[in-house]
Amino acid sequence: MKITLLLLGMGAFSFLSTWPLIGHCQYLNPPEVVIPLRIPGTSTEKKITGWVSYSLHLEGQRHIVHMKAKKFLVHRHLPVVTYTDQGTVHEDQPFIPRDCYYHGYAEGDPKSLVSLCTCFAGLQGLLYINDTFYEIKPKNLSTTFEHLVYKMHPREVQSESFKNVPTEEDTGNEWQMMLQENNHPTLKQSTIGGWFVHQFWYETGFVVDSTRFAYLRRNVTAANMEIISVVNIVDSYYKTLGVDIVVVAIDIWTHIDPINSTTTRELKNAFCTWKVQEYNPRVHHDAAVLVFNRPHGDEVTVDGNWWGLCKASLCCTVVYHSNDNQLQYATTMARGLGILTGLYNDSRYCTCEQGQCIMNTSLAIANAFSNCSFSTFMWATWVQRNCPYNRPLKVFHTEYCGNGVVDAGEGCDCGTVKSCAADPCCAANCHLKAGSGCASGLCCKDCQVLDHGTVCREQVNECDLPEWCNGTSPVCPADMYVEDGKPCLGKGFCYGGQCNNHDYQCKKIFGPEARNADVKCYRLLNPVGNRFGHCSRNRQTYERCASGDVLCGRIYCENVKELPVLKEHETFVWTHLNPQHCWSIEHHFGKTGPDIGAIPDGSPCGVGKFCKNRRCVLIPQWSKNACSPETCLDRGICNNRHHCHCSSEWAPPLCRRAGNGGSVDSGPPPKSNRTRDSGSKGGSLLLILIGILLFILCLLIILFILNKKRKEDQQTEPPPPVPGEPGAPLPPAAAGPAAQPPPGQAGPKDKRKK
Template identity: 30%
Template sequence: HLLASHYVERHVGAGSNGSHSTGAGEHCYYQGRIRGQPRSFAALSSCQGLRGVFSDGRATYLIEPQAGAEHGQGLRPHIVQRVPSCPRLGEPFHEAAPGGGGLSGPVRGFPLQVRRAQHTVHSETKYIELAVVNDHQLFLQLRKSVVLTSNFAKSVVNLADMIYKEQLNTRIVLVAMETWAAEDRIRMGQDSLETLNEFVKYRREGLAEHSDTVHLFSGRTFQSSRSGTAFVGGICSPARAGGVNEYGNVAAMAVTLAQTLGQNVGMMWNKHRTAAGDCRCPDSWLGCIMEDTGYYLPRKFSRCSIDEYNQFLQDGGGSCLFNKPLKLLDPPECGNGFVEAGEECDCGSLAECARSGGNCCKKCTLTHDAMCSDGLCCKGCKYEPRGVSCREAVNECDIPETCTGDSSQCPPNLHKLDGYFCENEQ
């Protein structure tokens, strides 16, 4: 997954001087496929052994170091577990109650008559800048180790990022992580919705880092059988951009995170439309992510969920998702889609370059006479002229962006300053 260049990791211990901040630590999080297996996938961490999920296209497996073996010498024993082909128990997430920030119709506060251009929603990569807080119970579950807790949480985000990248053209960028090593910083109840309300209060008062949404990774199992709670359509809102995810293995928590982030970006529970027969999941065996039933570790969003996300963006939601991080903390690597030190261009993997940009960029070097290879302001390997529209305004508070003439990227998404009257004098 992606780590922002300004990523902060904080461990909150006992007392007023118990907070300790560090950088990102070791880069050891990877996504890919098994060589020669086109239907395979892998999302793995190599920090202190292998941890994560991989599939050969027929079966999915979990791998993690054997408990108590992390301090041994030589080869480290691992546990490899095949994902069982049995229905998941319970419902995967808890929809916020009416009045608590959930949305059942069009996104509140965004007029519907002005819509983002359809091609922009699909073609422009979105970036969810995510902050994660690990509660004290998760710290205890992971043997009171800050390092193990951090690596576990990053592995969860890594797998969720792979799901979002493949299906939604959206990346999850981890900007901050906080671990409550001494005690919980909020009142933790058995009701996940109450916990969520307490958590978003803490987010406003206790977290300094900017993020698009903040999610709590808990070591608890909440009273509800649903494994996650989040505000529908709450992304970018300081008051409603949050979620709570209960304890499970890396794969289970990654699916829960995919669900709760899905709620944040406008996705609804598939139950009612599935029952009506108009939103059937394409994977009847594994099921789909935004469902309350299905088989273990679903990896696909239904067409309805994808449409809801795109509609949310077209209706003006998610305006904070269109700002691309300037650089990553990870070491430069040709093929990751980011132009880094020593590169002239980077159109992504071989498959991504074949879809777009490959004619302008070869091995992260621009081809003859090419100015660019990708971006909303790049056409035919040349910069679009200054003034060409690249991102429309979606409401009266939004400002349309135009190409600068000297860059392939559309400028950051800007809005009018507070104090201007918007539509209907809002």
């Protein structure tokens, strides 16, 4: 096996190279110098699923770590807010690397944990191997890819970390009583083994105070990357609970702190007040964390509002951190978020696999939640209902020129001064540059609006419709598609712009030879109501299919010849119902991506019926006043807004007069469409007619010339001789028998013989 040295873009992120140089390390043990080696893909499966592997020697032993990129750690449009010395807010959306944060494990150690960042031309983060914590970071100014590995001990820092958070004993086991009142078996589970995680998202905003910013040498990039790197470690802890920590915004108190306090509790209360007034109006979040570097007399390192998650005035916690120890930092932050979640301080009856649990009251380094935390978390999220089940979609932003978003009154917005300098269309003052007609949009190219009739969104399938530019706006019309319920692919129906049926879905999952299974599979398996067969689910249970809805639950296929590589939380299920073979994909609550085993809306489930929201319903018959083939005079089809999309020979809105096709929603098609489509027959007939006329004309000319020549020949021909004159031929009757030569004379033959 070939092992090569990993060199992670030394120049690509040179602007970040100063970050590891910043800081004032306070480690108790000297580091070990190692050189990580990247191992090329060890298997086809790991290449497909995105796993990468490294080899490194720690304390004389070789370890192989396998890890995979963490997705969606940072919001796509992360707003970073700084403040001028006058307190004016300045929002930016700087470039933040998003594909260089990894989670993984060490080969041969089932309890291991790896959480690394590769954004800084090296590896940086946490290694938990053989019950030992290590922190790894690139060695400054090394030219041979050397790294420093610090062996950490939980006893390195021992102080009271947080107060005023109850334990189960403090509340008289109130939480256990609540669990007993709820008969749901999952909520009563209190052991880590067999834990069946769901999926939650903590949309978290972070604020760095002026003391921490000064500690980082007033480097904005360093402050951003420190937050994200530590959150990557915290996210690996919360992964066991099924929680994704998502960084949605970062505020940096650049010059002075807008709040004052003498104790950590006062700081937390003041931060919550500031957050409600200044932060909530511009950032959507479930939790807000203030990181401060100034010690307080109470020696409390983390404080927050217990069970304040998702509550606008209470979802705030403060975290104290004064050095570069990322593992200590991550433990403290994990506890702060745990307080907001409603987790109790661990009592003497709480245990975890690593021995030191995250919600323990001492500030010992930890990376695991206890059995008590698991049970409390399940109850807390059950009570929360809507939050934190919502997947992050949107972050509010402050409207100003330079935020990269075109707000009201702006012609464009190219973002930072540096990005505007490279933008050929948009100026830094959010106005178009001289000679520019536009700066963005599907109908904008080379700073000019595309011509009338230029296609800006192609038709991608039978149930989709194209759109064209109108010649005046850089924005392409909204994406239109065929009205739901139109037949497609022979035995499916259009729904949401897609043509779906059971056969097509089986081929997408199991290959081109797969096909829809016998209805027996659906009738026997989908009414069960578990993760292998069901029609719907709520947050805790699966709902069985009614007899009329079995074709709208889970997909079942047969004639399966190949098994493709699946993503996380996807498992093949094979059930033998003699003589039927039923292949499917299971589903459980830990799945975060699309459910490929669910039958999509629009799949047929009976005569005149299709699936919608996992139910078999009648295909809607839209009234003729809205749109129908008759409304469009059979010269077009109805789109999703119930308007006629006319064929290329007719004009909207009702396809009554000649035109170029399209609809009132699609933008105007080019005139060439009509010439090419509706005019093609007329043009061909005209060419044929012209050809025939030319042929006839040529034929007439030829006949005329021949006739004229014949007449001229007749006029110049001499008259025939008169009979009896010399040279006139004898009549056949007068000639008589052939003349014989006179006696004594030889004929011609005789003469030749002589």
